[in-house]
Amino acid sequence: MTKGILSLDFLDSESFPYPQDPTGSPATQRRISRVLNDVISRELTSRQRECVQMYYFERIPQSEIARKLGISVSAVSRHLTRAKARIEPILRYVGR
Numbered sequence: 001m002t003k004g005i006l007s008l009d010f011l012d013s014e015s016f017p018y019p020q021d022p023t024g025s026p027a028t029q030r031r032i033s034r035v036l037n038d039v040i041s042r043e044l045t046s047r048q049r050e051c052v053q054m055y056y057f058e059r060i061p062q063s064e065i066a067r068k069l070g071i072s073v074s075a076v077s078r079h080l081t082r083a084k085a086r087i088e089p090i091l092r093y094v095g096r
Helices: 025-044 046-057 060-071 073-094
Strands: none
Touching: 025 046, 025 073, 046 060, 046 073, 060 073
């Protein structure tokens, strides 16, 4: 689903301490990347996937996503919020 460098910016450390190896090992980062891609492809709706892809991986502003998808900015925000709510518990579990 995603290409290039995986971005975890939306899982900021204040609202979500995502699992992270204190050594920053590449193996841990690869595992998180695999799980994140699986969650995105299996657990999100197609609209949530579109919004996540454009916003977090392509860095397109919400207003532009709304225009491209023909929906409101608040709908884009809701899709992103719901996607994050589905992703967080799974990544928390993986980090245990």
